[in-house]
Amino acid sequence: MRLAAVDPMARELGLVPGQKLADARACVPQLAAIDHDPVADQNLLERLADAADRYTPLVALNAPDGLTLDVTGCAHLFGGEAALCRDLLERMRGAGFTARAALAGTPEAAAALARHGRPGIVPPGGEAEAVARLPVGALGIDASTALALTRAGLKTIGDLASRPSDLLVARFGAGLATRLRRVCGHEDARLTPRRAVAACMVERRFAEPVARREDLTGALSLVLGKAAASLEQRGEGGRLFEASFFRTDGVVRRIAVETGEATRDTAAVSRLFTERMHLLDDPTDPGFGFDLLRLAVPRTEVLAARQVLIDGRGEAERETTALVDHLVARFGRSNVLRFLDRPSHIPERAEVMVPAIAVGGGSYRSAGPAAARPLARPLQLFDPPQPIETLAEVPDGPPASFHWRRTTFQIIRAEGPERIAGEWWRDGEDMLTRDYYGLEDREGRRFWVFRQGLYGRETASPRWFIHGLFA
Amino acid sequence: MTARRDTLAALKGTLARLERGGMPPASPHAPSDGSGLVPLGAAGLDAALGGGIARAALHEVHAEAPVHVPAATGFTLGLARRVAPAGPLVWVRQRFLDQEFGRPYGRGLAALGLDPGAVVMVRVRDAEDALRATLDAARCGAVGTVVADIWGAPKILDLTASRRLSLAAAESGVTVLMTRAGAEPEPSAALSRWRVRGLASEAAEGGMPGRPAFSVTLLRHRAGIPPRDWSMEWDREHGRFRERTALPGRLAPLPAERTAAPPVEPQSIPFRRAG
Known part of the structure; x- marks a missing residue:
């Protein structure tokens, strides 16, 4: 176990991040160590980024502990760059953070200065000079490259910048050269903001x-x-x-x-x-x-511009849309719905309910097959279907009675079967065929039930389900 | 000839309004003769109601028992279809009812003769939200009917709440139909209150189930129409109710779970016997 971060007091006692916990405890026996929680750190950084949104909409995370703000054209709103930096630091201090801020022409230069150099404001064009004294580690390159550069005697960014860049590219790849150009302010890169900037x-x-x-x-x-x-x-x-x-x-x-x-x-x-x-x-x-x-x-x-229809139908449509907006604001997007039909013949897939705000009215096209039969499609559909126990006169006929929710229903009339096969292109070959029956009992209650599986061909003991209730 | 003269008068009225500068709002409601009553199609019932069911008002439909909720819903949707054949229908529903009775199915609505594309479903958590949504919808004049499914007898649904609904309905011209289940009918500001029970249908050819049938009781009407029972069925082809004609030789709609029918009082014969 190693130390991930240390506070100022621990730093004064000589502890550094990366040190082994046992070593640290040997130095400072009264050390208070807390488990590192990267997710919580990330959430905290996100919250700080939210708060930094007040300065500019262009805020990017500079993990694990930094934020990059593009304040181009925003500084005058806060009384200049210096005042903006001061305001930002004051707010951070007020919230209990130790923060350092640097302002430079490119994000990389500002990040290098804030992390490794002297915080403050770099005058335009002064980036190369400001970063010249920083160690090569400030470039944000991996440790092995930094070590190799140091061994070669290139200790500061200034040393590196004075070399011809083709030599660096030949030895360390183009990445280092690009990085160097950006940190020195010779090349600018756009910030990718955390939240999309609205028009x-x-x-x-x-x-x-x-x-x-x-x-x-x-x-x-x-x-x-x-x-x-x-x-x-x-x-x-x-x-x-x-x-x-x-x-x-x-x-x-x-x-x-x-x-x-x-x-x-x-x-x-x-x-x-x-x-x-x-x-x-x-x-x-x-x-x-x-x-x-x-x-x-x-x-x-x-x-x-809207065409006003002479019969005022446009007006009525607009009023309905306004009502839907109002209901959505009150009850949420997913609770104000419209029916939308789908190309499928499996009853529960033949239509979905979608947020009314996403689709207009009149988007329902088909009424389904043979809607003219009294027991064509139920008014209310159970999704998923509920299992029932049935008693039938013949194995592949409609049930004479069935048991559902602790009640037995005696069937006096039945209609069917309507055979609906599975969608092999979606469910595979082993989806069982359904035989649907419309049933009516003595009290006029009407049910839509199906037998899953063809008797004797697909299964030996088909199961029965209730799928809907008719009016 | 009269129909043509009526059309002409209506067009002249529209033109007059246009010239005055106002755009006439499109009415989603069924045409009526100005009394605000829409005939249901069943002659006896319409006659008893003095012409039909009133638009721009609150009506309550009680299911006799929870098992009759689908029938009550069907009857309510039939009313909605009569009152506003093309207008948008806002259906407010408590979420748990979907587990109990299944979720509303657009193809089933189409099978009853309603247009699923004109329906806006509002799914709410409790009766309070249901009443708020219903009131919002009832205030929007472009809506044809609002159907509100309310379970039980929530405290929030008191006389004030129902009066608020019926005032909103009267102002905007929207008809509010409230389906109630699991509750005893109690005083409210509704214009009419009904109780619905499912009825075995008259068999179609081949002994198959026929049109959906209801036994409907008018419990209370504010115009003082006396309570009565009707047997009706819904005719989807024509979008109207029909009175059931009890034909001999058909199965009597005797409830299966009751031990016996209540004893029938020997009726006094209104004629004096001669001799």
Whole structure:
């Protein structure tokens, strides 16, 4: 067992990461060691990245303990680069972290400086000079390459940069040369942000933290208005709206609402958000209010001017869509559903229920085979079918009575069989054929049952199932 | 000739509204004569109801026992089909009912003559959510009917809740049909209250099961229509109810699990015997 990380006090006592735990205990008998939990570390880093979202939407993880922020064009919002760095460090310190920040022209240079060099701001074009004194290990290369370079007498990045790069490529591969160029600021690479950057994004900062839900809702509708104006300029409407609320202590809450069709209707979207604003409340950890609100529209679609139909049918359709959006905001996407038919003749596969927000109305095409028979298809379907015990007059006839849920039903009328074979292309050859019967008992209860397996041909003792109830 | 004159009058009305600047909202509801009553198709029942069942109102349908829930659901959907043949149908349903009675099946709806593509299912956890969803849907004028399946007698479903529903229905023109099971009928603001029991169908040719049949009891109607029983069946081809005609020689719909039928009172003959 080795030490994964040490705190400042342990470092002063001479312990270093990578040391054996037994050795460390021999040096410091009162050492308090905690199991390393990489998943928890990762989650913590993700939370910090969420909190850093307030500075720029372009945040990337620099595992295991770093974050890279692309603040191009963002610094002036915080009063300049220096003020931004100060603000960031202060927040980190406030949350109990020891942090170092460096700002440079390329992500690699900034990472090398923050980890190994002097934190601070590198003037434009000064990267090569700033990193020249750093050890080659700061390039972020593997240990064996670093060792080989050190043995060759190339101890600092400056040493390495003064050599012709074709020699380095010949000995260590192109990776090292690229890395060197990036760290020295000769080549820039784009950051891959953790969260996709939405096409339309609007923010609002509060001078004082806001905690009341009504105030936040009001601020959100103002922001929505701005977003709608920006969408209108582009001739688009949003399908998905995501509001991020940044709490002063670094916690970020996100609320997303979805609409059935592209919209710029501020009032309607605001109403949908109102349904979900209770997600901001956290009774165990209320915090001190939110100081930044950001609205992103990650999914947009072209929103053409609408043709008003003379019979007003378009209006009715829009009202239905609005109702579905409202119900989705209230009860969740997976609880507001529509029927969608599938190309399959197995009854339970012939249709699925899909979120109503994803499909429009009228998407159901076929009514199934022979819908005109009274016992064609049941009104309610058991999924999966439930086993029953039957008593039949002849082995391959309809049941004369069956036992289900502790009750025996005496059948007076039967219809069938309707034979439905398995789908060999999906289930393989050994899927048993089903013979479906519509049954009716004396009290007018009507059942849809099937016998699984052809008697004598596929199985010697077929089992019976109830699959549905008719009206 | 009259039909053509009616069409002409309706078109003239539409034009007048257009000229006034308003777009007429498309009505998902069945055409009616202005009284707001939709005939069910069974002549005796329609006559007793004074023309049919009222739109833009709350109606309750009780299943006589849990085993009759499918029949009650079928009757309710038949009503929905009559009231708003093409309009969107919002079906609010408690989630556990899917385990009990199976999940609603679109092809089965089609087999009853409804359009599965027009149905929006809302699956909710409890009666409180069911009532909220029902109220939301009842306030949206574009909806044809709202069907709400509510199990048992939840406390939240009191007189206030049902009055709120029927006010919303009256305002928006949506018909709200509430299916109840496992509950005793109790006072509510519903315009009418029904009790439904499944009935053995009249055999089709070959002794096969026929059209779905119901024994329907009108328990209460706010217009003071006296309680009565009807035997009806649903005719999917024409999308209407039909009164059952008890034909001799058919199987009597005698309940199997009862020991005996309740004793029939000797009826007093309304005629005076001569002589």
